[in-house]
Amino acid sequence: MRIDKLLANMGYGSRKEVKKLLKDQGILVNGITITDAKTHINPESDKIVIHGEEIHYREFIYIMMNKPAGVISATEDLREKTVLDLLYIEDSQFEPFPVGRLDKDTVGLLLLTNDGQLAHQLLSPKKHVPKTYYAMIDGYVTVEDQQKFHEGVELDDGYVTKPAELVILKSGEIRSEVELTITEGKFHQVKRMFEAVGKKVVYLKRLSMGPLALDEDLEEGEYRELTAEELQALKEYRVKKE
CATH class of the missing domain: 3.30.70.580 (Pseudouridine synthase I, catalytic domain, N-terminal subdomain)
Structure with missing residues (x-):
């Protein structure tokens, strides 16, 4: 990997700013001062020191x-x-x-x-990764709704959802609170599932993913x-x- 790309990826500035840092002779690779931005290094094995401080490269965040x-x-x-x-x-x-x-x-x-x-x-x-949501619902969520969600509900475009687990936390005539676990990610899926049983999501929060x-x-x-x-x-x- 080119040293200017590595340093830019690590937050040491733009390519232009990294070139200035190199020009100031503040970078050592394996004890040797590096000034050429095109210099290729191995971030896994080379020792990189910037102004006296050793840095450790990582690829992912x-x-x-x-x-x-x-x-x-x-x-x-x-x-x-x-x-x-x-x-x-x-x-x-x-x-x-x-x-x-x-x-x-x-x-x-x-x-x-x-x-x-x-x-x-x-x-x-294909992985069916479960995602759990907390939701506040306008309307009375029933045991019948639980069963429909478990069987799969038909959305407005005709698609029938995969089985979902609906847990009723609190149910009232005006507002209900639930947790819903689905294994799909269709557009506006949670909202559309409740619309399919005549109810409306007024607040939605994702709690977990896998x-x-x-x-x-x-x-x-x-x-x-x-x-x-x-x-x-x-x-x-x-x-x-x-």
């Missing part, structure tokens, strides 16, 4: 975000604020992308990474990197699904 309402799950948009706009520059330099999408008004767990292989495994329809659960200490709009244990659980889960 894995972020857990509690997505707030009002931002979209996209990498860029000309009109709307995206989840990437919530990242600090040292994290956005890795060019992560959201793994799946949450509607603009939906909050909760969102995984962002630049690990395309892991993202593909979690998003593949083995990854939302950190309750994260306020909406906050994020952190996955712990080693969380990342290992995701990778092991991917292998099991394969």
Whole structure:
């Protein structure tokens, strides 16, 4: 890998800014001063020191975000604020992308990474990765609704959903609270499933995706990197699904 690309990926600035850093002779690779931006290095084995501090390269970043309402799950948009706009520059330099999408008004767990292989495994329809949501519903959610969701409901386009697990937390004539686990990711699926039984979702929050659960200490709009244990659980889960 070229040293200017490596340093840019690690957040040391644009290619132009990295070239200036090299010109200032502040970078050593295996004890040798490097000034040429085109120099190729092995980030796995070469020792890289910048202004006296050894750095360790990593290729991937894995972020857990509690997505707030009002931002979209996209990498860029000309009109709307995206989840990437919530990242600090040292994290956005890795060019992560959201793994799946949450509607603009939906909050909760969102995984962002630049690990395309892991993202593909979690998003593949063949993997049936479970996703659990907390929802507030206008109307009285019944045991009959539970049974319909378990059997699969027909959406407005004629598609019949796969079996889903509906847990009623609180049910009232005006408003109900539920948890719903689905294994698909159809457009607006949770909202459309409730519309199929004559009810409306007024608040939706994703709680988990596969083995990854939302950190309750994260306020909406906050994020952190996955712990080693969380990342290992995701990778092991991917292998099991394969």
